[in-house]
Amino acid sequence: MWSRYMASTQAAAAGDRNKLYTVLHAVNLRPRMDPPLSERHFGNISRVAVTRPSTADIAADGGYKIVSHVRDAIRQVNAKYVKKLMAGEGHMSFMRERGDQILKGEMVSFSFTSLCRFPIYEADFGWGKPVWAGSASLTFKNLVVFLDTKAGDGIEAWVNLRSEDMAKFEKDRELLAYVTNHSILNVKNSMVF
DSSP, rough: OOOHHHHHHHHHHHTTOOOHHHHEEEEGGGSSHHHHHHTTSSSSEEEEEEEOOOHHHHHHHGGGHHHHHHHHHHHHHHHHHHHHHHHHOOOHHHHHHHHHHHHTSSSEEOOOOOOOOOGGGGGSSSOOSSSSOSOOOOOSEEEEEEOOOOOSSSSSEEEOHHHHHHHHTTTTTTHHHOOOOHHHHHHHHHHHO
């Protein structure tokens, strides 16, 4: 996703070599606390792992080097990190600094999160389990949300980009070689009236 996003937006960013690009991945803090919290604890108990890919990382191996950097950043969100976070050490200043950079246009962030293994398709509020789950609105710019398909045989990616970036992203040949849009088709084919 990252390499295809970059391919779709590099022409627009080529004139501004001073921009800082970051990859953010949401990390569940429950198992990283000491003692770990139960998975049944409710709420946004998460933070982001931040990676700053270099131009070489973007070009190398189709972006696979970035995956290694993201994994390293996720590993750093450990019990020691959570302890510092709970003590308030530097987190708010970090968030303010990054927010200012984004607002000034100095930083472009691309965020990932995963709802995989989250039992969305098991929810039943009295009218049956969902045929398809979706989001009413993704308000965050440059966001990818991964979710298991209803059949459990694949992963959906909900992608939110600026409209001009999305227009290029949706036509990217390398991206299209890996994707299908089967969830919507399955919903239409399985509806009974």
